[in-house]
Amino acid sequence: MSTRRRVSNLLGLAVLGLLQESPMHPHAMAAAFRERGLDSAFKLTTGSLYDTVNALLRAGWISAVEITRSGNRPERTVYAHTPLGRQEFLRWLDELLRTPAAEYPKFLSAVTYLGALGKEGAAAALRARSAALRTLIDDARRDHARVVDGGLAPRLFVIEVEYAVRMYEAELGWVEEIITEIETGALEWPQGVATEAGEVRG
Amino acid sequence: MSTRRRVSNLLGLAVLGLLQESPMHPHAMAAAFRERGLDSAFKLTTGSLYDTVNALLRAGWISAVEITRSGNRPERTVYAHTPLGRQEFLRWLDELLRTPAAEYPKFLSAVTYLGALGKEGAAAALRARSAALRTLIDDARRDHARVVDGGLAPRLFVIEVEYAVRMYEAELGWVEEIITEIETGALEWPQGVATEAGEVRG
DNA sequence: GCCCGTATACTCGGATCCGAGCGATCGGAA
DNA sequence: TTCCGATCGCTCGGATCCGAGTATACGGGC
Numbered sequence: 001m002s003t004r005r006r007v008s009n010l011l012g013l014a015v016l017g018l019l020q021e022s023p024m025h026p027h028a029m030a031a032a033f034r035e036r037g038l039d040s041a042f043k044l045t046t047g048s049l050y051d052t053v054n055a056l057l058r059a060g061w062i063s064a065v066e067i068t069r070s071g072n073r074p075e076r077t078v079y080a081h082t083p084l085g086r087q088e089f090l091r092w093l094d095e096l097l098r099t100p101a102a103e104y105p106k107f108l109s110a111v112t113y114l115g116a117l118g119k120e121g122a123a124a125a126l127r128a129r130s131a132a133l134r135t136l137i138d139d140a141r142r143d144h145a146r147v148v149d150g151g152l153a154p155r156l157f158v159i160e161v162e163y164a165v166r167m168y169e170a171e172l173g174w175v176e177e178i179i180t181e182i183e184t185g186a187l188e189w190p191q192g193v194a195t196e197a198g199e200v201r202g
Numbered sequence: 203m204s205t206r207r208r209v210s211n212l213l214g215l216a217v218l219g220l221l222q223e224s225p226m227h228p229h230a231m232a233a234a235f236r237e238r239g240l241d242s243a244f245k246l247t248t249g250s251l252y253d254t255v256n257a258l259l260r261a262g263w264i265s266a267v268e269i270t271r272s273g274n275r276p277e278r279t280v281y282a283h284t285p286l287g288r289q290e291f292l293r294w295l296d297e298l299l300r301t302p303a304a305e306y307p308k309f310l311s312a313v314t315y316l317g318a319l320g321k322e323g324a325a326a327a328l329r330a331r332s333a334a335l336r337t338l339i340d341d342a343r344r345d346h347a348r349v350v351d352g353g354l355a356p357r358l359f360v361i362e363v364e365y366a367v368r369m370y371e372a373e374l375g376w377v378e379e380i381i382t383e384i385e386t387g388a389l390e391w392p393q394g395v396a397t398e399a400g401e402v403r404g
Numbered sequence: 405g406c407c408c409g410t411a412t413a414c415t416c417g418g419a420t421c422c423g424a425g426c427g428a429t430c431g432g433a434a
Numbered sequence: 435t436t437c438c439g440a441t442c443g444c445t446c447g448g449a450t451c452c453g454a455g456t457a458t459a460c461g462g463g464c
Contacts, residue, residue: 008449009450009451010306010308010311013311013312013315014311017314017315017318020318025413026414027412030413031412041313041314042314043304043306045452045453046413046414046415046452046453047415047416047451047452048450048451048452050415051451051452052450052451055450075413076412076414089318090318090319093315093318093319093327094319094323094327096308096309096312097309097313097324097327097328097330097331098327098330098331098334099330099331100309100331100334100335100338100370100373101308101309102242103308104243104244104245105305105307106212106298106303107298107299107302108243108362108365108366109212109215109216109243109298110215110295110298110299111243111299111362111365112219112243112244112362113215113219114358114361114362115358115359116222116292116295117296117299121296122299125295125296125299126300128299128301129299129300129301129302132300132301133302136302154390154392156316156317156389156390156391156392157392159313159380159389160313160314160316162376163309163310163313163373163376164310166372166373166375166376167369167372167373168302169372170368170369170371170372171302171365171369173368174364174365174368174369178361187357187358187361188358189358190356190358190359210419210420211420211421227443228444229443230443232443233442247421247422247423248422248423248443248444249421249422249444249446250420250421250422252443252444253419253420253421253422254420257419257420277443277444278443278444
């Protein structure tokens with residue numbers, strides 16, 4: 001069916017997004033990124049950034065517009081999006097929004113083997129997660145409120161935080177239900193699916 | 203702080219999990235995997251499987267127990283977990299459950315640029331997603347019910363499906379709220395954050 | 405005037421990931 | 435009997451990812 005994406009790293013979407021506004025060199029992208037908190041939605045590492053920029057270049061979605069140098073520092077290559085790049089940005093975005101993709105979050109994988117920790121072990125781990133989730137939610141909520149209530153940016157520009165919070169809350173809810181079910185015995189723990197106590201937190 | 207995991211691919215967790223039960227060769231693992239539907243929680247590709255097994259071997263968490271051959275087929279190397287491997291399995295599991303890790307789901311990244319599609323474009327894409335999510339949820343629910351109500355396996359063994367469904371539902375809820383907010387105008391769409399109509403679905 | 409920490413800007417090599425491909429066997433239909 | 439598709443089991447090479455490393459410049463304290 002649809003052939004594999006020419007650039008698959010999502011960082012490429014972010015780069016295209018930044019370049020919609022103005023041409024930039026990679027290091028400036030990284031700075032812009034962190035400044036706007038985009039690095040909570042995209043995984044940014046310097047290595048990947050340069051690789052991704054090169055991939056976009058090969059695909060013809062961006063182009064180098066100038067190479068400058070100040071003093072004896074390394075050259076800075078400034079990139080801009082091409083018309084093709086703009087089109088692809090929108091098409092990619094549309095596809096990502098439209099189609100739920102199979103993802104493999106670590107927690108989902110771990111839950112698959114929940115039984116292996118034994119009732120006590122599982123409950124303890126989940127309690128720790130529950131506490132951590134609360135902190136994450138509080139922090140994200142606070143940040144969001146600061147930006148929106150402070151009029152620093154329109155709500156649309158931080159809408160992804162609302163999504164993230166909602167998902168964290170859902171996870172928290174589930175985790176707490178399962179803790180309760182373990183404690184009350186509502187979740188049956190079959191024989192042989194358990195662990196000698198104390199084997200884990202050594 | 204804590205040094206990087208020796209084996210980072212989560213597939214390694216699944217392999218360790220399978221080997222808790224009995225020694226196996228990689229091809230059999232792949233089969234067991236699919237048979238139990240583990241491949242919805244772990245990303246399985248043949249290449250990665252062999253790489254992962256090798257990594258586990260290097261780390262000393264599994265060991266080769268025999269090499270058999272039937273007829274002139276390729277050799278089959280059968281692996282078993284080591285005591286260290288069992289310990290690591292539990293430790294890893296515990297850590298994954300306990301600590302929410304930064305993940306970068308595609309949808310979160312895409313939502314960050316929701317504005318770029320314009321009100322109409324964004325609403326259309328989200329409507330499509332909403333429909334797709336409903337299907338996913340229905341399918342997962344049906345599967346879960348078949349297994350549990352049919353007594354094919356204890357509920358604990360398919361608990362991850364409950365988690366997945368819960369998360370899909372949360373996402374669906376959010377998506378539908380945003381669609382409504384776009385339609386009613388409750389979500390303000392700042393000037394200049396829009397797209398010429400028809401640019402996307404070419 | 406010198407030192408040191410921070411910012412600028414990118415490179416590099418190794419680890420990881422993955423899907424196409426390969427050579428063999430097996431079972432069933434013609 | 436012979437062919438063909440399905441299954442068995444693994445290999446390979448290219449793509450991707452990433453963090454440590456490199457090299458220069460700037461600024462402020464003493």
